[in-house]
Amino acid sequence: MTGVPFLRHFLLQNPKEQCGMVNRLTRYAQIARVLSKYGFGIILQEFYPNDRRPDFLKKDPDLGSDDVYRRIRLAIEELGPTFVKLGQILSVRRDVLPAPLIQELQLLTDKVKTVPYEDVQPVIQETCGEEDEFCSFVEREPIAGASMSQVHRAIMADGNEVVFKVQRPDIRELIEVDLTILEDLAERAEKSHPYLRPFNPVGLIEEFSKQMRKELDFIMDGKNAETVALNMKDIPGVKIPKIYWEHSGPRLLVMEYIDGVRIDDVDALKEKHDLKKLAEVGFEAYLKQVFIDGFFHGDPHPGNLLVTDDGQIVFLDFGMVGILRPERRLAYTRVFYAIISNDIDMLIDTLADLGVKIAPDDIENFKDEMYVIYKQTENYQMDQFSFGDTMNTLTSILHRYKIVMPGSFMLMLKVITMIGDVGSHLDPEFDIIGKTTPYLNKLIISSMFSTESLDDAKHAVTREILGFPKAFRRFLENFSSGRFRMEVTVPEIRSLNDGLEYLSQKMVYSVLAVGFMISVALIAPTVVNPFSEWQGYLLMGSLVGLVLAVLKLWSQKPKR
Known part of the structure; x- marks a missing residue:
């Protein structure tokens, strides 16, 4: 245990770490072990020269030939749910991180082995009381599992089919310890590496901590679902599960069970549904959420989008949502419209309104590179065009010119790109730019007379x-x-x-x-x-x- 003196000293230098020191000490040791295993323990070299470094802080020799970005992803996965969520959020920051790292972060999944029903049953009983008082059946085997929760089907006493989204035991305590550690590491990173300050690691972790604590509160998840349901009530073909508030709480969300097929299961869907219509309905729903409502579903991966037998698209999991104030929503509309219509001057002017500056010496080169993107995609056939690849190229340019966009814009861009990819998967002829341009044009004109x-x-x-x-x-x-x-x-x-x-x-x-x-x-x-x-x-x-x-x-x- 030669690593313990260092870790103890590390904690004692921080008064805020005194509470829960034993748990945090153990967690620090786990993090150090994982980072060293994947070759990122260089920071520990000053404390442990190679000839005296303990075995648990040595790199796994089997990983020696792996790409560095792949090793980052593997380390994040092994570190657990907090770090996986952080990696998923960072995966939208194409303007800050290199493209190969973004590609690895996009592979992160928070699916983990589920725990026995007996381990989560106390959470259900704590919120609802004894099972036989409010439901007639609970399926012991979960139908879905993630790092923070798992889902069980049930039938209520009145016959309604529901699902229990129940928080995993002890997950809150683990996440709180991890957030404290991340906050400390961010502060140390800014102090020891001044070149990181423009990227604001402390602010990034503060925002991440707020998001994680929101996701731990399932009441917030339910309220987000109801807000989107209210905004989507006039959109035919869209469905949001009903929340049963009388049985829900901060650690348990009881909602309507809706049977459906994943939206990326084309073979199953094409037997019953018009795939072109599904692509249009889903995409238009997201355009409304982003550009009109300013409140949008922030995690539209195919597992969170189902299609029912009658052709309705079901939105699931509202732990992460994007929120855009009216003035910012209009600015983002202008930015996105400028990008897809190749109006570089409008793009530069709107970025300046958002406080995003481009160095005067770089403006002409920036315009040239943006024009090249436009010319490269101008004559593509739809089956050759990839909106996602185009956005990757765009964000690489932003990264190259050190243009750091607001996090909410990058989340919006990620959502539109993901749902555009879903549309293209359903319909190879799906024209994301052709459908978006008139929509945004109408919004910009109408905003003048709002x-x-x-x-x-x-x-x-x-x-x-x-x-x-x-x-x-x-x-x-x-x-x-x-x-x-x-x-x-x-x-x-x-x-x-x-x-x-x-x-x-x-x-x-x-x-x-x-x-x-x-x-x-x-x-x-x-x-x-x-x-x-x-x-x-x-x-x-x-x-x-x-x-x-x-x-x-x-x-x-x-x-x-």
């Missing part, structure tokens, strides 16, 4: 109108007081003239904008069909006038 945009325009106009009398009165007071006669020189006369011209133009366009806004408000309620009535043409003319007036108003700048 309630929020009109409110912003109204407030801007109001501010200008209300501010004009005060500015003009201040000018008259200064002029009448004689101060201008004492101080005015020829350059100041020019400046004064420019200021008056600027204020007068502001006033003219403000009055025009208000007039058009009033016209729209009066005419809109009377229009039934805008393309067959004179009121409709008048309404469209007023809208165009309003937009032009507001744009002109915003473009006015005082002369310097």
Whole structure:
């Protein structure tokens, strides 16, 4: 146990590690053993020279020829659920990590050996009481298992078929220990390796810890499912399982059992269903979730998407969701639209709005590389085109130019890419760009006339109108007081003239904008069909006038 003194010293240097030291000490030793086994124990060399390093910290000789990225993936899998989840989240960061590592991280699976029903039964009884009081049958053998939970079929006392998603015993304690260790390692990494600071390892682990704690709360999982169900209620062909809240809790989620076939099982599906329609329904559902609702299912791998006998697509597992605020949702819409329509200037401008800067010396080269992607894919036949490969190339460019995108954008990109791949698997002729471009084009145009945009325009106009009398009165007071006669020189006369011209133009366009806004408000309620009535043409003319007036108003700048 020559490794213990080092680990004890490591913990004693951190006051926050004092609580639960024995468990954490054991876990540190496990992590050190796994990292060393796969050849990542170099950090321990200063503590253990090769001739004195204990056996459990030596690399497994059978792994000597393995690729380094494969060894990273194998180490993550052996370290357990916390590290697997971290690897899965990092797998979307194509803008930060090298492509070969991303490919390995995408192979991570959190499927593990299930535990006997007797081990999880106390969790069910803790939440619901004795089994025979609320259900007539529970299938002892789980129908699915993951690192944090496993799923058992059951029949309730009222005859409803359900599934129990039940948390594995002691998983919460293990994850909390791992999160504490990861937080400490992130802090140490930033201090000892300053070049890592732009990637913000501490912030990344903080966000990851929040996500993991959310996933440990199955109530949050159920609420996410209900939110998506409410947003999808008007989309035919989509189904979300019902949650039985009276029997659910933080460690147990009881939901409707829905029988179905995995969406990637093409041979089984093509016997009963129109695969083209399935691809379209699934893709359009995700477009709505991302770009309209701003609340989307964050893990659309084929195991979480089933197809029922009547052709409905069932969404499962809402532990991970993406959430986009309205202003960020519009910005991401513009970014994605710019990418697929090859509008590089729009892309650069929108990235700047998001606070993502490109070094001035790199802009022209960046534009050239983006143009090459566009030309390479422009003439592909659909059976030759891979949207996923194109996004991989794009994110490699982002990585090369050190452009770090927001994590929520990369999750969105991952979801769209995954569901696009599912669509292409169902229908080789599935045109992801052809279906996305008009959808986003419509959203961008409609956003100009949204309630929020009109409110912003109204407030801007109001501010200008209300501010004009005060500015003009201040000018008259200064002029009448004689101060201008004492101080005015020829350059100041020019400046004064420019200021008056600027204020007068502001006033003219403000009055025009208000007039058009009033016209729209009066005419809109009377229009039934805008393309067959004179009121409709008048309404469209007023809208165009309003937009032009507001744009002109915003473009006015005082002369310097």
